Amino acid sequence: MSSSSANPQSAIRTPQSAGPLAPEIGYVPTRLAADYSIATTETARLNVVVVGHVDHGKSTLIGRLLFDTGSLMKGKIEQVQKACAAEGMEFEYAFLLDALLEEQEQNITIDTTRIPFHTANREYAIIDAPGHTEFLKNMVTGAASASAAFLLIDAHEGIKEQSKRHAFLLSLLGVGQLVVLVNKMDLAAYGEARYREIVAEYSAFLVTLGLKPAHFIPVAAKHGDNIATHSARTPWYTGPTVIEALDGFADIDNLSAKPLRFIVQDVYRWDDKRVFAGRIESGTVKEGDRIVFSPGGKTSTVAKIERWSSPERTEAETGESVALSLTDQIFVERGHIGTHEQDGANESQQFRARIFWIQQEKLRIGQPLTLRLVTQETQAEVISIEKIVDATTLSEVSRSGADAHVARHEVAEVTFRTKKPLAFDVTGSIAPTSRFAIYAGRAPSGGGVILPGRYFQRGKEGGVAENLFWSAGRITRATREARNAHPGMVIWLTGLSGSGKSTVATELERQLFISGRQVYLLDGDNMRQGLNAGLGFSSEDRTENIRRAGEAAKLLADAGVIVITAFISPFAADRERVRSILPANRFVEVYINAPVEVCKTRDPKGLYARAERGEIKEFTGVSSPYEAPVKPEIELHTDQVTADQAVEQLLEFLAPRLELNRDPQI
Amino acid sequence: MDHLTKLEQQSIFIFREAYNSFDSIVMPWSMGKDSNVLIWLAKKAFLGRVPFPLLHIDTTYEFPEMYQFREWATKFHNVEVKVGINEDARKRGIGYETHDPVTVTHELKTLALQRALAEGKWQALITGIRRDEDPTRAKERYFSPRNKDNEWNYKDQPPEFWNQFATHVGPGENVRVQPILDWTELDIWLYIRREGIPIPSLYFAREGKRYRSLGCWPITHPVESNAATVDEIIEELRHTKTSERSGRAQDHAERNAMQKLRAKGFF
Numbered sequence: 001m002s003s004s005s006a007n008p009q010s011a012i013r014t015p016q017s018a019g020p021l022a023p024e025i026g027y028v029p030t031r032l033a034a035d036y037s038i039a040t041t042e043t044a045r046l047n048v049v050v051v052g053h054v055d056h057g058k059s060t061l062i063g064r065l066l067f068d069t070g071s072l073m074k075g076k077i078e079q080v081q082k083a084c085a086a087e088g089m090e091f092e093y094a095f096l097l098d099a100l101l102e103e104q105e106q107n108i109t110i111d112t113t114r115i116p117f118h119t120a121n122r123e124y125a126i127i128d129a130p131g132h133t134e135f136l137k138n139m140v141t142g143a144a145s146a147s148a149a150f151l152l153i154d155a156h157e158g159i160k161e162q163s164k165r166h167a168f169l170l171s172l173l174g175v176g177q178l179v180v181l182v183n184k185m186d187l188a189a190y191g192e193a194r195y196r197e198i199v200a201e202y203s204a205f206l207v208t209l210g211l212k213p214a215h216f217i218p219v220a221a222k223h224g225d226n227i228a229t230h231s232a233r234t235p236w237y238t239g240p241t242v243i244e245a246l247d248g249f250a251d252i253d254n255l256s257a258k259p260l261r262f263i264v265q266d267v268y269r270w271d272d273k274r275v276f277a278g279r280i281e282s283g284t285v286k287e288g289d290r291i292v293f294s295p296g297g298k299t300s301t302v303a304k305i306e307r308w309s310s311p312e313r314t315e316a317e318t319g320e321s322v323a324l325s326l327t328d329q330i331f332v333e334r335g336h337i338g339t340h341e342q343d344g345a346n347e348s349q350q351f352r353a354r355i356f357w358i359q360q361e362k363l364r365i366g367q368p369l370t371l372r373l374v375t376q377e378t379q380a381e382v383i384s385i386e387k388i389v390d391a392t393t394l395s396e397v398s399r400s401g402a403d404a405h406v407a408r409h410e411v412a413e414v415t416f417r418t419k420k421p422l423a424f425d426v427t428g429s430i431a432p433t434s435r436f437a438i439y440a441g442r443a444p445s446g447g448g449v450i451l452p453g454r455y456f457q458r459g460k461e462g463g464v465a466e467n468l469f470w471s472a473g474r475i476t477r478a479t480r481e482a483r484n485a486h487p488g489m490v491i492w493l494t495g496l497s498g499s500g501k502s503t504v505a506t507e508l509e510r511q512l513f514i515s516g517r518q519v520y521l522l523d524g525d526n527m528r529q530g531l532n533a534g535l536g537f538s539s540e541d542r543t544e545n546i547r548r549a550g551e552a553a554k555l556l557a558d559a560g561v562i563v564i565t566a567f568i569s570p571f572a573a574d575r576e577r578v579r580s581i582l583p584a585n586r587f588v589e590v591y592i593n594a595p596v597e598v599c600k601t602r603d604p605k606g607l608y609a610r611a612e613r614g615e616i617k618e619f620t621g622v623s624s625p626y627e628a629p630v631k632p633e634i635e636l637h638t639d640q641v642t643a644d645q646a647v648e649q650l651l652e653f654l655a656p657r658l659e660l661n662r663d664p665q666i
Numbered sequence: 667m668d669h670l671t672k673l674e675q676q677s678i679f680i681f682r683e684a685y686n687s688f689d690s691i692v693m694p695w696s697m698g699k700d701s702n703v704l705i706w707l708a709k710k711a712f713l714g715r716v717p718f719p720l721l722h723i724d725t726t727y728e729f730p731e732m733y734q735f736r737e738w739a740t741k742f743h744n745v746e747v748k749v750g751i752n753e754d755a756r757k758r759g760i761g762y763e764t765h766d767p768v769t770v771t772h773e774l775k776t777l778a779l780q781r782a783l784a785e786g787k788w789q790a791l792i793t794g795i796r797r798d799e800d801p802t803r804a805k806e807r808y809f810s811p812r813n814k815d816n817e818w819n820y821k822d823q824p825p826e827f828w829n830q831f832a833t834h835v836g837p838g839e840n841v842r843v844q845p846i847l848d849w850t851e852l853d854i855w856l857y858i859r860r861e862g863i864p865i866p867s868l869y870f871a872r873e874g875k876r877y878r879s880l881g882c883w884p885i886t887h888p889v890e891s892n893a894a895t896v897d898e899i900i901e902e903l904r905h906t907k908t909s910e911r912s913g914r915a916q917d918h919a920e921r922n923a924m925q926k927l928r929a930k931g932f933f
Contacts, residue, residue, distance in 0.1 A: 027734040029864040032896060038860035044669050073909035099801030100820060101922045111805045111823055116798050116850050123669070125848065137825035141807070144827030173827070265682045268713065275713070279679050308714040309706075309861070319667050321678035323713060334686060358825060372830045375683075435828055442811075442834040443824030 036311055044251050045116070045123040049143045051170065052152035053160035054131035057183040059109050061152060061221040062128050063093025065242065068228040071117045072096070093222070097128045110135055112142030121247045131162050136169075136409055137358045140447070143170060148177035148249040150242070155194055155218070156187035159202055161392045168391040168411060171209045172356055172449065174431050177252075178206075178213045179245045186220040190233040208394055215245050256318040258282040259343030261425070261433050262291070263374040264336045268323065275306050275323040276332055281374065281432040285324070285338070286315040293336040294345040294423035294458050300326040335376035337423045337433065344458025345423040345433065350485060351455065352386070352415050354427070355406070355448035359440060362405040363412075366516055369445075371418060373436035378420040381516065383485065387413040413451070417485045426452040477583075480560030484518050486658045488557040490550075490582055491650075494569045494629060495592030496621045497607055498599035500638040500646065504592060505566040507647045512562055517658070522553055523566040537618050543574050550578030557586055562658070570620045572627040588657065590650060591632035594639040596621045670856055673849050674707065679829070680808055680845040681711035681792070685718075687833040688790040688841070694779070694933070695720040695747065697732050697739065698880045699865050700794035700846065703854055705743055706863045707845060708792075718792075719746040721782055725774040726756060727882035735866045742864065750782030762884035768923065770882070776931045780816050789835045792843045793933050798850045799910055802925045806847055807832070814838040816931035851878075851910050852903045859896045870894050879911050887913040 050058045066072050080095040083104050095104055097113045109130040117124050129142035143149065149170050153163050170178065180202060188194040199216045206213060217226055218234050219242060225231035227242045240248065260283030268275050285291070285302060292299045305316050306323040316322045324338070332338075337345050357363050363382065371380045385404050388397040389411045399405065406412040425434040427449035437444040481487050491508070493501045505521050512519040527549050528535070535541040546569050553563040569575050579587045599621065600608045611619035618624040629635075634653045636646040667675070684691060693708065693716070695701045708716045722736060740747050752760075755773040762770050783791070797804040807823055809831035824832035835841055846854070858865060868877045875888035876899075889908060893899040924932075 027731075027738050029735055029738060030867045030870065030896075031864040032859065032862050034862040035860055038670075038856060044672075072907075073912075074907045075909065075912065097801065097804075099804065099922075099925065101925055102821060110821060113801065113804045114797050114848070115804055138823070140827055141823075141825045265679070266686045270713070270715070277682050277711075279675070306713055308710050308712075310710070317667065319672060319675055321675045321682065321711070374829070432828070437828060437830035443832045444827070444830055447827060447830075 034309070043122050045125055046148065046249060046251055047114075047125045047127060047146045048148045048150065048246065048249065049127040049129055049146035049175065050150045050152065051129045051139060051143060051162075051166040052131055052183075053154065053157070053162040053166075054108070054133075056131065056152040056154040056157070056160075056163070057221045058131060058152055059094030059097045059128050060092075061150070061181065061183065061219070061227075061242070062115075062126055063096040064221045064224055064227055065126065065246075066096055066115070066117055067093065068224060069117065069119055069243070108132060110138070112138045114142070119243055119247055124246065129166075131166075133162065133409065136165075139166065140169060140173065140356070140358060143175055144173050146175050147252060148179075149175050150179050150181055150245075151213075152181045152183045152221075153198055153202065154184045154187075155182050155198065156184050158198060159205070163202070164205060164393070165391040165409065167206060167209060167211060168394075169356060171211055172354065172411065172447075174435075174449075176211075177249050178211055179242075179249075180213045180216045181221075181242065182216060182218045183221055185218045185225060185234065186223055190218070190220075190225075190231075192234075192236040195237075205394075214248065215239050217242060217245060253318070255282040255430065255432070256284070258318075258430050260285055260289075260291075260338065260340050261345070261430055262324070262338035263433070264293075264332060264334055264338065265321075265375050266334055267332065273325065274329075275325045276338075277321070277323045278338075278375070279321045280316050280318050282318055282430045283340075283343075284315055284317050288314075290341055291324075291326075291338045292341050292344055292458060293330070293332050293338050295347045295421040296336070297344075297458055298330045298332065299341065300328040300330050300332075303327045335374075337374070337376075339458070342459050345425060346450075346455035346457050347421055347423050348455045349418045349421050349483065350383075350415065351422075351424070352413065352451040352453055353436075353448040354411065354413050354451060355438065355446055356391075356411050357406045357408060357438075357446040359445035360408055361440065361445075362407050363438075363440070363446065364405045367440065370439040371416065371422070371436050372439065373422055373424055374433055376420075376422055378418045378422060380416050380418040382414045383417045384415045385412055386415065389413075414448075424450050426450050426455070428452070477558055477560065481660060484560045485660060486517055486562065487586060487660060488518075488560040489562055489586040489588065489657070490553045490557050490578070491562065491564045491588045491590060491654070492553075492569070492575065492578065493564065493566045493590045493592055494575060494632075495638075496594065496596055496599045496626055497568055497619075498602040498604060499592040499594040500636075500643055501566040501568075501592045503643045504590075504636065504638070504646050504650065505564045507643065508650060509564055511647065511651060512564075512658075517562055518560055519562040519564065520556055521564045521566065522549060522556075524568070527552070527567075537616075539571075539618070539624075543571065546571070546574040547577065550574075550581060553578065554581050557582060568620050568626070570624065570626040572629065575629070585657065588634070588654070589629055589632040591629045591635040592646075593628070593635050593637050598639045670853060670860060673846075673853055674710065674857065676848070677707045677845040678711040680843065681708055683829075683831060683833075684790055684792060684809075684843040684845075685712070687831070688788075688835070690786075690788045691718040691790045691792060691843075692721045692748070692783075692786055692788040693718060693792040694794075695722050696794075696880070697722070697728075697735050697866060698794075699854055699858060699869060700796065702739070702863055702865050703849075703857055704792065704794045704846060705739075705745065706857075706861055709743070716743065716745045719748050721748045721750060721779075721786070721791075723775055723778045723782065724749050724751045725770075725778070725882050726751060727762060727774070727884055729866075729868055729880065729883050729886075731866050731868055732880070739864060748782070748786070750778050752778035752781065762882065767885045768927070771885075771927065771932070772930065774882075776816075776927070780931055783816065783840060788840060790841045790843050792845065794846055795844055795933050796849050796851070796854075797847055800924050802922075802928050803847075806842075806844055808844055808847055809833060810842040810844065811835070812840050812842060812931070816840070818929050818931070820925075820929065852900065855896060855900050855903060859900065869899065871898075877913065878908075879914055881914050885914065889913055 129139040261281040438446040611622040
């Protein structure tokens with residue numbers, strides 16, 4: 001340690017010993033030796049959010065709580081008085097929180113605020129959440145970090161839209177402790193009947209969400225009724241005051257006793273050492289523990305738990321941000337989750353989730369999204385929307401087909417497919433690793449919790465591993481299909497020249513491609529130019545042409561691709577041979593049926609005319625037979641419907657067959 | 667886990683998220699108590715080092731001790747320090763002797779910062795602001811985006827939940843990362859005491875007065891206090907009814923002065 005040049009003229013000197021760090025001369029800053037016993041006796045600070053419909057008095061309640069508990073700093077009241085005078089209003093407690101000029105001018109809360117505050121028993125951070133629908137994202141921001149909530153309902157106005165939506169979001173965000181305040185009792189003449197009416201109606205609603213409030217309290221925040229002391233104006237109410245209810249919230253830590261989840265934030269390669277920086281989201285880790293990292297399943301042993309300027313300890317507990325060095329050189333990166341071997345995380349590229357959506361633009365199937373789950377990040381898409389719920393009525397919203405979407409402020413159950421495999425837990429088990437944020441742009445557009453399902457779980461028997469592409473051993477058809485989230489298969493179009501095979505095939509390929517499928521069109525032209533160059537149109541050559549096309553299609557299907565073929569393929573035996581080399585349900589024979597007369601009139605390449613003149617020998621339908629399929633999977637009458645209609649019919653038919661894990665009987 | 671450790675561990679988490687998210691980071695350093703705690707937390711996060719430069723916006727009106735402290739602490743913490751001064755404004759004669767505090771603060775702090783940022787092109791700034799200092803700071807996020815003009819769009823902040831942050835920065839933009847947002851003034855002092863973090867001595871009472879918050883000397887006033895040790899300061903803060911920034915004149919120049927200053931880029 002070196003000291004800078006001394007300044008003997010300085011009148012400012014250290015008023016106390018600088019401890020062991022003091023050099024003999026020169027400037028010395030104030031410093032005491034570390035004392036890790038300091039503040040261990042400080043009480044925990046509980047985060048409590050105040051939610052409810054707009055104008056039901058959230059900011060006023062908090063202002064009143066600050067006032068009644070003597071938590072306001074000198075000058076604060078005067079400052080608010082000045083602001084109120086400027087707006088021509090009587091004293092407004094809400095201005096203690098609504099600090100933005102725009103908030104004061106419009107007398108609304110725009111963004112969430114958090115202020116420290118304490119009762120005689122405990123420290124709190126009290127979070128004010130806005131009640132306007134358009135600021136719901138700010139309500140979510142405020143509520144997500146809370147352990148408990150006060151939900152306000154205006155006794156005069158009764159239960160409104162946000163009274164319900166906020167409760168639904170609290171349940172989704174995992175804020176389990178709730179006290180309902182029936183506010184503005186002064187406007188309801190402090191009447192017990194009105195209070196009971198609201199309690200009954202709202203309790204019934206909360207039951208359907210699985211929420212049970214600890215208390216209902218009648219209050220008039222503006223006048224302080226039942227806030228810090230029991231009000232003489234509600235003699236019929238004998239329950240706790242708001243302050244008593246606040247002190248009654250539990251400071252719940254249910255993560256320490258859960259299995260270990262160490263989330264890797266970064267890898268630091270400093271001083272010839274490689275350490276994995278991250279946080280213990282749940283459980284405990286000790287030096288010497290065997291750790292398995294998901295996704296992927298690489299294992300190693302914790303060599304050391306690294307910290308700087310902290311007491312040496314050989315273990316780390318829930319909530320700690322530490323760095324681990326490992327005994328083995330294994331590839332671990334940001335996003336990996338370290339667990340103990342016997343209590344692994346789920347791993348999948350597909351899962352069901354309950355989500356909320358707070359962005360203006362609608363969420364649609366197939367839209368490119370990014371998911372962030374703890375420190376994991378992956379591109380993803382919604383592949384199906386199973387249920388949409390109006391968060392204010394809990395009734396199901398019915399939307400299907402092309403109109404399927406989740407609108408702003410709705411809650412839905414959807415299935416996601418991710419580009420990379422994710423490691424996760426399911427809701428109800430370990431909260432931090434069971435929830436994720438959805439990004440459709442720069443900022444989170446929504447969030448969700450993962451619903452239970454038959455996922456592969458590392459370290460557990462009986463998990464469904466088929467949707468994991470990195471599973472040990474060979475990469476199989478199943479692993480490829482799992483990554484693509486659809487089967488590899490052959491859609492075999494057969495029919496006369498001019499029946500419309502190429503038109504249908506081209507459009508089908510386009511439609512499947514834009515919906516995110518791996519798809520490839522094999523047709524007579526691209527086959528005959530390369531692989532089948534040299535083959536003519538004799539029966540033998542035609543059979544060989546189809547045999548080779550079939551084998552090529554099989555290879556592509558094996559690679560997980562949906563292969564569309566468009567060959568006349570006139571002989572039934574040739575088509576049956578292709579069917580026989582593919583697994584069951586991986587060959588779809590599509591008969592493009594148009595009468596030869598119709599095909600002749602279409603004759604896009606002038607081939608029928610040339611065949612009739614004898615210029616082309618063995619032309620199917622003219623000088624060579626066409627053996628129509630007896631039992632095709634589907635027949636499209638292209639003389640009766642347009643090409644687009646035919647493609648729609650085909651897509652409709654294919655839809656269930658493009659799903660994985662379908663009952664093979666379909 | 668005790669309350670102080672919980673705050674410390676969350677701050678370390680934020681530091682590490684920022685370091686992973688951005689290519690270039692700078693940490694403004696006023697040398698006040700909060701920014702010294704910030705250095706300490708960075709060293710906790712990065713195992714004894716600060717892997718990005720510090721930036722001192724020198725208004726040229728710092729207390730003399732602060733310059734001494736800067737020299738000492740630069741060596742002690744082994745940090746790279748850049749200094750930003752709005753020389754142009756000084757040449758134009760902008761100063762507390764002749765101008766009002768809001769103008770001088772804007773010129774010598776906000777504009778000096780903007781120039782340094784334009785030059786350094788950092789994607790992220792790690793700031794030491796806390797919610798309990800001011801009601802507009804209470805509405806901040808851990809990761810708070812600023813546009814090309816360093817403006818804070820407080821009317822439309824990105825949602826922030828479950829430790830997922832707005833980490834996207836466009837060209838010319840930056841993100842303010844605020845790891846001690848949830849700390850209170852008391853937490854800061856408890857932590858300084860627990861960890862033994864070096865700080866300037868101006869915070870300690872002499873002759874019945876001490877500085878609770880440090881800024882430019884012409885507009886920073888001491889408060890009445892006999893708290894001459896860290897323990898006495900902690901005891902004082904448990905009972906005070908005076909706000910921390912009451913001695914900072916620029917905050918009180920007009921209604922919503924802080925909001926106006928902050929919307930333009932002030933911390």
